[in-house]
Amino acid sequence: MIRNIIDKIHNLQSNNQFSGTAFVKNEDQVLVDVSYGYANRAEQIKNQTDTRFGIASGCKLFTSIAICQLVEEGKISFDSTLRDSLNVKFPHFDETITIHQLLTHTSGIPDYFDEEVMDDFEELWINNPMYHIRCLKDFLPLFQNKNMKSSVGERFHYNNAGYILLGLIIEQASGLAFTDYVQKNIFKVAGMKDSGYFAFDSLPKKVALGYIDNADGTWKTNIYSLPVKGGSDGGAFVTVTDMSRFWEALINYRLINKALTIQLLTDHTQVKEDSFYGYGVWIKKYGNLISKYHIMGYDPGVSFHSAYYPDSSFKLVVCSNKSEGAFAIMNGIEEELSKITSDKTTI
Numbered sequence: 122m123i124r125n126i127i128d129k130i131h132n133l134q135s136n137n138q139f140s141g142t143a144f145v146k147n148e149d150q151v152l153v154d155v156s157y158g159y160a161n162r163a164e165q166i167k168n169q170t171d172t173r174f175g176i177a178s179g180c181k182l183f184t185s186i187a188i189c190q191l192v193e194e195g196k197i198s199f200d201s202t203l204r205d206s207l208n209v210k211f212p213h214f215d216e217t218i219t220i221h222q223l224l225t226h227t228s229g230i231p232d233y234f235d236e237e238v239m240d241d242f243e244e245l246w247i248n249n250p251m252y253h254i255r256c257l258k259d260f261l262p263l264f265q266n267k268n269m270k271s272s273v274g275e276r277f278h279y280n281n282a283g284y285i286l287l288g289l290i291i292e293q294a295s296g297l298a299f300t301d302y303v304q305k306n307i308f309k310v311a312g313m314k315d316s317g318y319f320a321f322d323s324l325p326k327k328v329a330l331g332y333i334d335n336a337d338g339t340w341k342t343n344i345y346s347l348p349v350k351g352g353s354d355g356g357a358f359v360t361v362t363d364m365s366r367f368w369e370a371l372i373n374y375r376l377i378n379k380a381l382t383i384q385l386l387t388d389h390t391q392v393k394e395d396s397f398y399g400y401g402v403w404i405k406k407y408g409n410l411i412s413k414y415h416i417m418g419y420d421p422g423v424s425f426h427s428a429y430y431p432d433s434s435f436k437l438v439v440c441s442n443k444s445e446g447a448f449a450i451m452n453g454i455e456e457e458l459s460k461i462t463s464d465k466t467t468i
Contacts, residue, residue, distance in 0.1 A: 123152050126457040130155055133453045140332070141424075141441030142168055143450050144361035145458075148434055153454065154361075160329035160442065162340070173315055173328045173358040174440035175347075176425040177418025180357040181284050183303050185224055185401030187291045189377045189385055190306055196294045199224070199384075206290045209261065213268045220290065222274060223283040224400040225389045229271040232282045233263035254348035255320070257292065257299055260285045277390045277398065281354040284401075288353025299353050311370035313363035320350040328358055329442035331422020343422030355418060361438040368429045368436045386414055419444070426451040433458070 130143055130153070140158025144151070156168040191197050197206055199221040206220060214230055222228040253259060264282045271278060288299040295302050300318040308316050319325060321344045331343035351357055359367075370376050377385065388397030388404045395412075397404040405412040415428035424447035427438045437454060439447040 125460075126153050126454055127155060129453045129457050130450060133449050137446050137449055138443075139441060139446040139450055140168060140443045141174060141329075141439065141447065141450075142170060142172060142361045143454065144170070144365060144438040145454060146365045146436045152435075158442070160327070162330075162332065168329060168442070169327075170362060171315065171327055171360055172440075173317075173319075173325075173360055174425065174442055175329070175331055175351070175356065175358050175418075175420065175423040176364075176416075176427075176440065177420040177423045178281070178355040179416045179418035179425045179427060180351070180355055180359075181353075182401040182416050183307050183357065184284050184287050184291070184299075184353040185385060185399075186307055186371070186376050187295075187299075187302055188220060188224065188287055189381045189400065191291065191294045193377055193381055197290065203228075203286060203290075207286065207293055209265070209289065211265055213266065215269060215273045218273055220287070221389075223280075223287050225398055226277050226280045226283060227274050227390055228280065228283050229269050229273045229275055229278070230280065230282055230286075231264050231267035231270045232278075232280045233260055233285070234281055251345060251348050255350050257285055257288045257352050259348075260352075260354075277392050284354035285352065291353065300350070303357075307367075307376060308363075310376060311363075312366045313359065316357060316359040316363045318351045318357050321347070322349060329440075331420070331442050331444075333422050333444055343420065346421035355420070359440070361440055364427050364438040364440075365436045368427075372429060372431075417448075424448065430458075 133139065134157050142156040143153055145153035154170055156170060158168050160166050160168045160172050192199060197220060201220050202216065203218040204216050218228045291302055292299050304317060319328060332340050333343055334340045374382055385400045386402060387399055390398050392398055395406055397406060403415050411431055413428045413430045418425040421444055422442060424441040424443060424445050426447045429436050435458060437451065439450045441447045
């Protein structure tokens, strides 16, 4: 069984030149742990299990958990309004926007990078130099004075700015910088000893550089394509083993209590026929059966997918330091895993 999964990954990698690490664990057994490509092409340093990869929007779930922790402490509630939770003025925003709506992408606020109208994240930094974006408040001028995109609660609209606001709420409620809060209350608690929010101009060891490949065969790194340091909407660096530890901590209620974990993993809004969104997490369902909880992230030079399958307890992590490739690897692994489960709809 394991041999079939690895063979599938090898075949996919040879077709798309996947660069990164794929990891699958079931309870205490590691089923897959394979790496391809280079963390640093110029120095020919290979990707490995302990390589730290950027995960882009994959870390919106960390932000949602931080919010839930503050709810558990009684410092905020899901019904708290943006106006009452954050001492920042938004002249054109609806005053009834709640934390729940920010978590579920249903607030209706404008985004600083609107994926419905923009294709290339790099375009954002032409007039807003990325080296000025080092903390959450640096994002505010990109959307603070814009008009609402839609009415509050009208529809799901994937929204990075909403998660920037959640990060600012976390900072105000906790008294800590967002990245320090996550490091202390999520990464440390979950045993994610190699994960963090690292600045591009002061990266630690074993970090994979993100690569953007051009059609003519040339390439560049993504250091001028993203903010200098990630925050509450994305940009943490993790290892595949740390992400597996994260899922274990979440489902065993070590990060938030059982009631709040259930609320976090509840399908609060429907996105497509079988796709739903909880708090910072995507949920795939077949009828009333939950197939998987999953997170994903895409940036220039970054592609990432990770999932937990509740019926089988598999934990899957695919990290790549290229702009695409993780999705195909994840699909291939899921195809092989489905062959060994009793219910083919659970993968």
